[in-house]
Amino acid sequence: MLLQKGQEAAAIESLEKASALAPSEQCSLLLAQAYQNLRQCDEAIVEYKKLNINRPKNKLIPFNLGLCLLETGENNAAIEAFQIAIQLDGSFLAAWGNLGNALKREGHLKEAIQATQKVLDLGPNNPTAHINLGGIYKDLGNLDQALASTLKALELKPDHPTAHMNLGGIYKDLGNLDQALASTLQSLELNPNNPTAHMNLGGIYKDLGNLDQALASTLQSLELNPNNPTAHMNLGGIYKDLGNLDQALASTLKSLELNPDNPTAHMNLGGIYKELGQLDQALASTLKSLELNPNNPTAHMNLGGIYKDLGNLDQALASTLKSLELKPNNPTAHMNLGGIYYALGKINKALDTTLKSLELNPNNYDAFLQKGFLLFDLNRCSEALHSFEQAIELGKSLQREDKGVMIQKGRCLLRMGKSIEEGYRLIREYEGFIRLSYHKDCPEFN
Numbered sequence: 001m002l003l004q005k006g007q008e009a010a011a012i013e014s015l016e017k018a019s020a021l022a023p024s025e026q027c028s029l030l031l032a033q034a035y036q037n038l039r040q041c042d043e044a045i046v047e048y049k050k051l052n053i054n055r056p057k058n059k060l061i062p063f064n065l066g067l068c069l070l071e072t073g074e075n076n077a078a079i080e081a082f083q084i085a086i087q088l089d090g091s092f093l094a095a096w097g098n099l100g101n102a103l104k105r106e107g108h109l110k111e112a113i114q115a116t117q118k119v120l121d122l123g124p125n126n127p128t129a130h131i132n133l134g135g136i137y138k139d140l141g142n143l144d145q146a147l148a149s150t151l152k153a154l155e156l157k158p159d160h161p162t163a164h165m166n167l168g169g170i171y172k173d174l175g176n177l178d179q180a181l182a183s184t185l186q187s188l189e190l191n192p193n194n195p196t197a198h199m200n201l202g203g204i205y206k207d208l209g210n211l212d213q214a215l216a217s218t219l220q221s222l223e224l225n226p227n228n229p230t231a232h233m234n235l236g237g238i239y240k241d242l243g244n245l246d247q248a249l250a251s252t253l254k255s256l257e258l259n260p261d262n263p264t265a266h267m268n269l270g271g272i273y274k275e276l277g278q279l280d281q282a283l284a285s286t287l288k289s290l291e292l293n294p295n296n297p298t299a300h301m302n303l304g305g306i307y308k309d310l311g312n313l314d315q316a317l318a319s320t321l322k323s324l325e326l327k328p329n330n331p332t333a334h335m336n337l338g339g340i341y342y343a344l345g346k347i348n349k350a351l352d353t354t355l356k357s358l359e360l361n362p363n364n365y366d367a368f369l370q371k372g373f374l375l376f377d378l379n380r381c382s383e384a385l386h387s388f389e390q391a392i393e394l395g396k397s398l399q400r401e402d403k404g405v406m407i408q409k410g411r412c413l414l415r416m417g418k419s420i421e422e423g424y425r426l427i428r429e430y431e432g433f434i435r436l437s438y439h440k441d442c443p444e445f446n
Helices: 008-021 025-037 041-048 060-071 075-088 093-105 109-122 127-140 143-156 161-173 177-190 195-207 211-224 229-241 245-258 263-275 279-292 297-310 313-326 331-343 347-360 365-377 381-398 403-416 420-431
Strands: none
Touching: 025 041, 025 060, 041 060, 060 075, 060 093, 075 093, 093 109, 093 127, 109 127, 127 143, 127 161, 143 161, 161 177, 161 195, 177 195, 195 211, 195 229, 211 229, 229 245, 229 263, 245 263, 263 279, 263 297, 279 297, 297 313, 297 331, 313 331, 331 347, 331 365, 347 365, 365 381, 365 403, 381 403
């Protein structure tokens, strides 16, 4: 009776006394339920395990055990418990749904789809199942299916805040940032205190280049959930983009304190150490990331950049080629490869890979610069000048002004023997007063 009234603490005290005097399955069952109601899952699991769950009389016993195991992160044990509940009742929707969640957490995505699809076979108009299916498809990289499933969930329940939040994440991965922003803001209008939605909003603002808004949203997320390692990691990335490397370092280390085995956080830490000039630390962090996730193309690419800065060009080449083996169409990796080939003295190969980078991403400012420098070294000055001019135009839209590209444009003009005064003007303006007399047609500046 005490348990039914929600007086779980008093019920636990009474049941513990009764169990001490005469242990029974009934006492263990009631204790487990009381602990579960208080979200004391570890204690509930102990009591549930005293029952013979392999031959249970009640499907709710293995099901509730599964919920507690899921809450404590014991996903494989939860999978077994939900499977027992399903053996007792093949149409147990909640057991199928939670089985799908547990399988997804363990990375068994195809099996997770089968379990979640079973929920929809039994109840086609279940919006939660459509949401979950969309999440699994997103993890599989099947964004079209993820979008379709999530939109179906919203068709069934238009005011579902989680569905709007997930839709924002899918649009973000599709590169549709305006739609991602709108969907995430809609989610927060429906549920203003969702820390995950605030965190996601910060990521969208970051991709939009609005770092102040990104910072504010991520800090709001952490105010609501201070111990979210992903939010601390994201905060580190925002501080890094803002040029605040000390704060970036502190936030990323906090993330790793909360979740020491996050390969992305170790990779990000390596990037921060690289920016700080601490290359040995950068190398150690990036290698740790790859130990945890050996097939991350970005980590291999970053590793290549660290080896390049360390002067180990052979290792830099091997790491960058490995990154491209895993992700052949990464324009940044192709650009980095060009830089490594240039350092190795293979200028034609460097140019080929840089051109490949621009083929994949025609708006890569740094790749246009690299292309220009390579063409200049090959004495193809007219083409180099064109590349530098493309970089200058692109830089205007990106609000980037690099004095190096203006100086190099001036050098192209001088080497070509055309617009010599303009060439001198650019070099003088962006590099300071210099005197160059190696070209017989160049007037001296006084």
